[in-house]
Amino acid sequence: MKVRNNISNSGQVQVPTPTLRRLPGYLSYFKALKIGGVEQVSSGQIASVFKMDSTLVTKDLSYTGVKGRTKVGYNVEQLIETIVRFLDFNTRENAFLFGVGNLGRALINYQGLQHYGLNIVAGFDTDPGVINTQIRGVKIHALDDFRDLSIKTPARIGIITTPDGSAQEVADLAVAWGIKAIWNFTPQSIKVPENIIVENTSIYSDLAVILNKLNH
Amino acid sequence: MKVRNNISNSGQVQVPTPTLRRLPGYLSYFKALKIGGVEQVSSGQIASVFKMDSTLVTKDLSYTGVKGRTKVGYNVEQLIETIVRFLDFNTRENAFLFGVGNLGRALINYQGLQHYGLNIVAGFDTDPGVINTQIRGVKIHALDDFRDLSIKTPARIGIITTPDGSAQEVADLAVAWGIKAIWNFTPQSIKVPENIIVENTSIYSDLAVILNKLNH
DNA sequence: AATAAGATGTGAAATATATAACAACATAAT
DNA sequence: ATTATGTTGTTATATATTTCACATCTTATT
Known part of the structure; x- marks a missing residue:
């Protein structure tokens, strides 16, 4: 039996390429929110901006390890930091x-x-x-x-x-x-x-x- | 029951987006072949250039309606014409x-x-x-x-x-x-x-x- | 305090895409 | 002519991705 389950050899979770490609888009949106002074954002809001299903947003974000709070949403600052680090955008x-x-x-x-x-x-x-x-x-x-x-x-x-x-x-x-x-x-x-x-x-x-x- | 089967409302076959995105790559390769004087190309050749499965190449090409010949492959000239028309690259x-x-x-x-x-x-x-x-x-x-x-x-x-x-x-x-x-x-x-x-x-x-x- | 409502997060189902298997066929070699 | 081989094209299977369903949690309201 072949087991894949998004787990690579190194034991790390393999991120789906479509997710990887969407993350920078989210990131840009979050940066704009931050500039606008917004501190919290929900998966539903994000989904409506990108015209997609909110659970897909949740799944995408969960790969980065960021945690949201029920009834509140995600912290914008935290989203930015986590995604930047997750995508290695912080390394030179x-x-x-x-x-x-x-x-x-x-x-x-x-x-x-x-x-x-x-x-x-x-x-x-x-x-x-x-x-x-x-x-x-x-x-x-x-x-x-x-x-x-x-x-x-x-x-x-x-x-x-x-x-x-x-x-x-x-x-x-x-x-x-x-x-x-x-x-x-x-x-x-x-x-x-x-x-x-x-x-x-x-x-x-x-x-x-x-x-x-x-x-x- | 929901029926999709890649058939859109208009009755036309809906082309998978990944296929659509790969076709210009093939096209560029075929144009290079033509310049090199190559007249025939097989799905296997194409697949090895793009490091992919040859049946996927066949499937992609079949969407455009181009016909290959067993044991011979596809005609390069015909591939170019068909793909260009299929992608509407010929319209202005x-x-x-x-x-x-x-x-x-x-x-x-x-x-x-x-x-x-x-x-x-x-x-x-x-x-x-x-x-x-x-x-x-x-x-x-x-x-x-x-x-x-x-x-x-x-x-x-x-x-x-x-x-x-x-x-x-x-x-x-x-x-x-x-x-x-x-x-x-x-x-x-x-x-x-x-x-x-x-x-x-x-x-x-x-x-x-x-x-x-x-x-x- | 209890309840309602709105959100995350996760496991299951559905859909989309890619790979595998194979039949049909055309050409080349014997 | 016959056989072997390489290639298309199609159907079936496997995998990947998205959507659905729902349990859980947090805050606000009564």
């Missing part, structure tokens, strides 16, 4: 960014990522026009300097925002020099060794869903 | 973009969207510095001009790339003047009437998944 994780085009530049400029634990420590490109420039204090290097820099300032995450055609090439390089997880913003599918994590952020998937909802 | 859908910051600019510059059926016809902002400028032929207007423009050149999709705080305000305006679907790139949750479609593109969700995989 270094990342390299490959491909400083419009999207790459947008990501570096996006202060949000820093507040969510992601520290882009350097950018890389092949265009002499951007090499040695700085964006918000992040220096852009020639791709050839990657090896040296990855020794000096190691990073586990590589963000790929190159033109589609270069994605695989850059990914190979990144993996060769110690990147453990690749965040791929190109639509290109990337082949990596078994132990390397790849997360694809596909704008086109979202577009497909929108168009489908609009037309059907 | 107008969109307004609100908030011409780094991300907004990146999206307008991103030719990809045009090739996937999305036509950003105008940008809006409140910053006098960008109003009346042009990005790749897309004119940026004052937010106040939105009403007039939405009458002249109607669009069904509104893309929100404003600072978080303005998202709701802009969404209200967009809905008031006829936008049917909102593509929200801010982490802010947005309240809209029942009949309006909202699709949230949350970078933080992807980040949460990456960090979770890295650390657990």
